[in-house]
Amino acid sequence: MKRAARRHREGGLALVYFGACLVILVFAVALATAIGDYHIPLRTVFLAVWNGIGLGTAEISRIEFSIVWDLRLSRALVAALAGAGLALCGAILQALLRNPLAEPFVLGVSAGASTGAVAVIILGIGGGGLSLSVGAFGGAFAAFALVALLSNGATSGPNHTILAGVAAAQLFNALTSYIVTTSGNAQQARDVMFWLLGSFGGVRWPDFFLLLAVTALGLAICLWMARSLDAFTFGDEDAAALGVPVGRIRLILFGVTAMITAAIVSMVGAIGFVGLVVPHAARYIVGPLHLKLLPACAITGAIFMVLADIVSRILVSQQTIPIGVVTALVGVPFFAVILYRARPQT
Amino acid sequence: MSVVATDLEWGVRRRVVLSGVSLSVAPGETLGLIGPNGSGKSSLLRLLAGLKRPASGRVQIHGQDISRVPRRMLARQVAFVQQSAATDTNVSVRDVVRLGRTPHRSALGGWTNADEDIVASALERVNMTGHANQPWQTLSGGERQRVHIARALAQAPRIMFLDEPTNHLDIHHQIEILRMVRALDLTSIIALHDMNLATMFCDRIAVMKDGRLVMLGTPREVVTAQLLRDVFRVEAEVSDDPRPHIRFTGAPGA
Numbered sequence: 001m002k003r004a005a006r007r008h009r010e011g012g013l014a015l016v017y018f019g020a021c022l023v024i025l026v027f028a029v030a031l032a033t034a035i036g037d038y039h040i041p042l043r044t045v046f047l048a049v050w051n052g053i054g055l056g057t058a059e060i061s062r063i064e065f066s067i068v069w070d071l072r073l074s075r076a077l078v079a080a081l082a083g084a085g086l087a088l089c090g091a092i093l094q095a096l097l098r099n100p101l102a103e104p105f106v107l108g109v110s111a112g113a114s115t116g117a118v119a120v121i122i123l124g125i126g127g128g129g130l131s132l133s134v135g136a137f138g139g140a141f142a143a144f145a146l147v148a149l150l151s152n153g154a155t156s157g158p159n160h161t162i163l164a165g166v167a168a169a170q171l172f173n174a175l176t177s178y179i180v181t182t183s184g185n186a187q188q189a190r191d192v193m194f195w196l197l198g199s200f201g202g203v204r205w206p207d208f209f210l211l212l213a214v215t216a217l218g219l220a221i222c223l224w225m226a227r228s229l230d231a232f233t234f235g236d237e238d239a240a241a242l243g244v245p246v247g248r249i250r251l252i253l254f255g256v257t258a259m260i261t262a263a264i265v266s267m268v269g270a271i272g273f274v275g276l277v278v279p280h281a282a283r284y285i286v287g288p289l290h291l292k293l294l295p296a297c298a299i300t301g302a303i304f305m306v307l308a309d310i311v312s313r314i315l316v317s318q319q320t321i322p323i324g325v326v327t328a329l330v331g332v333p334f335f336a337v338i339l340y341r342a343r344p345q346t
Numbered sequence: 347m348s349v350v351a352t353d354l355e356w357g358v359r360r361r362v363v364l365s366g367v368s369l370s371v372a373p374g375e376t377l378g379l380i381g382p383n384g385s386g387k388s389s390l391l392r393l394l395a396g397l398k399r400p401a402s403g404r405v406q407i408h409g410q411d412i413s414r415v416p417r418r419m420l421a422r423q424v425a426f427v428q429q430s431a432a433t434d435t436n437v438s439v440r441d442v443v444r445l446g447r448t449p450h451r452s453a454l455g456g457w458t459n460a461d462e463d464i465v466a467s468a469l470e471r472v473n474m475t476g477h478a479n480q481p482w483q484t485l486s487g488g489e490r491q492r493v494h495i496a497r498a499l500a501q502a503p504r505i506m507f508l509d510e511p512t513n514h515l516d517i518h519h520q521i522e523i524l525r526m527v528r529a530l531d532l533t534s535i536i537a538l539h540d541m542n543l544a545t546m547f548c549d550r551i552a553v554m555k556d557g558r559l560v561m562l563g564t565p566r567e568v569v570t571a572q573l574l575r576d577v578f579r580v581e582a583e584v585s586d587d588p589r590p591h592i593r594f595t596g597a598p599g600a
Contacts, residue, residue, distance in 0.1 A: 100434060224453050231448050234431040240397050241428075242501070243421025243449030288435045291454075 014292055017285060021299040025080065028306040032076035033068055035310055037318075040064055049073065070204075076306055078203040078211060079323075082264045083274055083305025084298040085215045089257040090275030091282070091297045092222055095229045095290065096253055097158040103276035104261045107161075107254065108168030110196075110270035112143025113262065115172040118179045118192050132195065133266040140262035143168050148254065157236065161254075197322030198269035200309055207267050214263045218256045219298060225249055226290035233288075271324045273331025274301055274308075280334070304330075347408040347423065347504040347533055348373050354393055354403035363389050364557045367403070371535060376528055378544035379537040381554030382578055387537040388509055390554065394535060395426045395507040407505065421449035425498035429510040430490070433482065439493050440478045443468055446500025468499040472526060488519035495526065505533045512543065521546075545569055545590045553577055565590050 033045045040048075048068035050056035089104035097106070105111075116139020117132050119125045125135065150164035151157075180189045222229075228249050231239040240246045264271075282296040305327075312326045349371040356364040364386045371377050379387045392398040394405055396412045405412050412420055425446075446468065447461050469475045472492040477485070485493065491511055498506055508527065512520035520540070524547040527534055538544045544551050545565035553561040553568060555577045561568050569590040574582045581595045 098434070227448060227451060227453060231445055233433045233435050233437060233442070233445065234428070235433075237392075237397060238426075238428060238431055240417065241395065241421065241424075241426035242445060243418035245417050283436070287441075288437050289441065 014286055014296075018295065018299065021296075021303065025299060025303050025306070028303055028310075029073075029076045029080060032079065032306050032310050033072040035314060036067075036072060038067060040068060044068070074205045074208050075200045075203050076309065078208050078268065079200050079305045079309040080302035081208065081211045081215050082200075082268055082271065083278070083301035083303070083308075085211070085218065085260045085264050085301075086271065086275040087278035087282070087297040087301025087304070088215070088219060088222060088294060089261050091279035091290070091293055092229065092253050092257050093275075094279055095232055096250055097162055098232065098235065099158060099162065100280070101276070102162070103273075104257060104264075105169075105270060105272070105275070107147045107165045107258060107261075108143035108172060109140045109258055109261045110265055111169040111172035111176070112146075113137070113140040113265040113270060114192070114196050115139045115176045115179070116142070116266075117195065118176050121192060122179055122183055122188050136266035137262050139172070140265055141258065143172050144254075144258035144262070146171070148251075194322060195269050196324075198271035198324035198327075199320070199322060200268055201320065203267060211263060211267060214260055215298075218260045219294065221256050222253065222294050223291065225253060226294055229253075229290040230288075269322075269324065271305075271327055273324075273327045273334075274305060277331045277334045278304055348406075349394060349505060349533065349535065350406045350409075351390075351394060352403050352406070354390070354405070355401045356389055356393055356398065357401060362557060364393070364400075367557075367559045369552060369559060369562055371533060373533055374531070375533055375549050376547065377535045378548030378551040379535060379554065380539070380541055380544050380551060385554040386557040387554050391426075391507050391509050391535065391537050395424055396420050397426060418449050421501060423504050425501040425503035425506045427491075427494050427498050427506065427508040427511055429513045430487070431494060432490075435482075437482045438478070439469070439474060439480050439482060439485070440465065442482055442493050443478075443496045443500050446497040449501060464502060465500050468496040471499055471530075472496045488515050488522070491515065491519070491523055492526075495523070499530070503532065505535070506530070508534065508536045510537050510539060512538070512540070541569060541574075541592055545592075 030042055030045050034040050034042050044060055044064055045068055047056060047058040048060050048065045051058055051060065051065065052069040052073070086104050090102070093102040093104065093106055094100060113136040116135040116137065119139065120130050120132055120135030146168045147161065147164045150167060151161040180192065228239070228244045231242040231244045236246050278301040279293070279297050282293055282300050286292045286296040305323075308323055308326045308330065312321045312323050315321055315326070351367060351369050354364055354367040355362070367386075367390060379391065381387050389398065393400050396405065396415070396417075399413060407415075407420075407423065443465050444461075447464065451461070466475070469478055472495050474489065474492055474496060477489065482490070482493070495511070506527070511527070512523050515523065520543060524536075524543055527536065528547045536548070548565065550563060551565055551568045552559055553573065560577060561573060566586065566589070569584055569592065571582055571584050574580050574584070574592065580597050583593045583595060585591045585593065
């Protein structure tokens, strides 16, 4: 009786949480689509979307439909996916590295991406045939490969992996600075800087579908391995004693996080703090078990990022603040609280 | 289930940690593993439990070579209790014991009533039922160790390995933990520091020195003044009533 009641209550609470989050996310995306220099009423937004997916034939002006469907909706949805992906990666890395301060860029991925980007923009590698995104993706994966190599295929323990990530980040940041200071002009350096801080400007439907595929695949793999992630609570050896193939799981999950992070970074820049902050918030609400935590991170991260995107567009009129600045402005105070609470227990 | 090790060798880089270790543990037996620091107790325990692969030699559990058994299958038969394993995650006692069901559950399979019953009886067994909803971080050292044992029990193993399970515990809890393990209907292999406790709770004692197994026998056969001098470099008197009891008298040359 009692145990059935408890399981029922736990399941019910989680369901309420996910339901509420879904509703909030839908409205956040709608709001992000409505707000802008040309304000569109929420009602029109929903009608336009309904028309866009071919379910309705409401009368809306072509301009409004185009703004909603061609410009703003894809941007809002990419923001949601980016937030979901980064939060997911953060949760996984915090579990695998057993470090509450781990986040998606701890494996040097963002540093690698910036090096790849400046190599394409400033050095002109690829002879103009390569886009900034491709360069960034290549750089991100190069950094991840270096970290994997330095930490023996990511099998030699959490601290070793973190140190390898620090070393890779230092190396690639130095390379970026070297390229920017020796051969870039001021305008190019500013462009790179702005891109790195993150921007959803210019993303369109193809970006969305690519990111949707990567994030959905990543989430599916991670959920499949959620039970194994729980087993890492007391460390690698303990996970092995519980029957988890530790080396294989680590390598696959590091690979998945690198793939998701690289895809996001190459599309919208290195947006900080979402991957650090959201997993802690989600853990506080749904608890530490990953089968619930990972979906909670994804949906909370999505909401957070869409709201941050709205703030970045309305904080200063006629100007968009880099999204990374907004997430950090919210993220740093939260980070300070975690640091304060994570003091050694006496 | 029986555990049979044959000619185990293991090392880190060029340093040999274990060499030529063979032993056999009968079903239901409690074997104590003693030896000075760095003698290879922990390494041997990990080789026997399949957490490390021997450079050569093999370990058989119930007649099966464990290097051929998948990790998950092995974890359904063998549980391993580390010495004072810790976490920063905010988990409850129940969550920790539930982890013990990991090798028995599929990736997305639900939590069954049978799982719940096994967890409840494991908690009952170590007398922690009343603490089930308590956060792990608030437990004392002795309680944590009991929860680790409950988690190992939730694995429903046939063999349990314990690496110095009584480290950092006061004498009351040391005896309580060992009595509990002893009362389990399992084959258990325990690395221990305290030789008096080993003689109290183990059927047989294996003595390690410099990576070799130097002696294996009943407490009465093994624990002698001669052995304590040779292996542990201490002078001691061993009384023998009703079981061996050690009284240390000093270190040689001191």
